[in-house]
Amino acid sequence: MRKKIVAGNWKMHKTLPETEVLIKELRELVDTENKVSVIIAPTFVNLTSAVNLAKGSDITVAAQNMHFEDAGAYTGEISADMLQVIEVNTVILGHSERRAYFCETDDILKLKAIQAYKKGMTNIFCVGEKLAERKENKHFEIVEKQLINALFTLPAEAFEKIVIAYEPVWAIGTGETASPEQAQEMHQFIRKVVEAQYGKSVADKLRILYGGSVKPGNAKEIFSKPDVDGGLIGGAALQAKDFNAIIEAGKS
Numbered sequence: 001m002r003k004k005i006v007a008g009n010w011k012m013h014k015t016l017p018e019t020e021v022l023i024k025e026l027r028e029l030v031d032t033e034n035k036v037s038v039i040i041a042p043t044f045v046n047l048t049s050a051v052n053l054a055k056g057s058d059i060t061v062a063a064q065n066m067h068f069e070d071a072g073a074y075t076g077e078i079s080a081d082m083l084q085v086i087e088v089n090t091v092i093l094g095h096s097e098r099r100a101y102f103c104e105t106d107d108i109l110k111l112k113a114i115q116a117y118k119k120g121m122t123n124i125f126c127v128g129e130k131l132a133e134r135k136e137n138k139h140f141e142i143v144e145k146q147l148i149n150a151l152f153t154l155p156a157e158a159f160e161k162i163v164i165a166y167e168p169v170w171a172i173g174t175g176e177t178a179s180p181e182q183a184q185e186m187h188q189f190i191r192k193v194v195e196a197q198y199g200k201s202v203a204d205k206l207r208i209l210y211g212g213s214v215k216p217g218n219a220k221e222i223f224s225k226p227d228v229d230g231g232l233i234g235g236a237a238l239q240a241k242d243f244n245a246i247i248e249a250g251k252s
């Protein structure tokens with residue numbers, strides 16, 4: 001049985017004081033009963049505080065991105081070592097906003113995935129098709145390519161620290177959600193693609209999260225699907241009550 005993950009991507013939201021308030025609220029509300037892994041990804045400048053505030057709780061702190069090089073002349077970038085020194089060992093890679101607004105290609109993401117593997121970091125790797133691609137019935141092909149291009153040069157053992165987040169771009173921040181059936185269909189497909197490359201035991205253990213307008217009202221139904229192992233949450237992760245309700249939905 002795969003333990004569910006509920007991860008909150010805070011994006012470019014929450015100042016330091018707001019971060020402190022939200023983590024304090026979450027600490028009061030969240031009781032995972034060891035049934036759900038909870039992750040939050042605040043912005044870089046607030047990671048140190050977030051790690052300290054989350055200490056002793058069930059909440060793991062993740063970064064929203066990182067560079068693929070160890071160090072160097074990369075103005076504005078953050079390295080794996082910089083994250084790990086502040087006890088951040090989980091990173092979201094390939095979010096569709098990084099792909100769309102910061103030109104992150106499969107080739108760049110491949111290097112980032114290799115770096116996460118080399119550093120022993122958990123990589124929450126995002127894939128997902130755009131609306132036009134789904135309308136043209138190309139969604140399976142697109143997601144398969146994203147997986148193969150960025151991840152499939154890694155050895156099987158790398159998958160112990162990879163979590164896939166399927167996030168159809170048309171459902172992110174739009175209020176549109178993939179139906180639970182659409183999510184299940186894609187998650188099952190992703191598992192099959194991983195199985196074909198790495199075998200059944202790797203595929204069976206792989207956690208595949210759904211992301212795209214998950215809210216307290218729809219989380220339970222989406223999470224009830226057999227290949228949906230939790231969610232990557234944007235907007236609803238910014239309110240403690242809503243995020244906790246989604247965590248609760250992950251318990252059953």
Ligand code: PEP
Pocket residue numbers: 009167171172173174175211212213214232233234235236
């Ligand atoms: C996301 O950005 O990863 C996301 C799923 O956002 P939202 O929940 O707001 O659609």
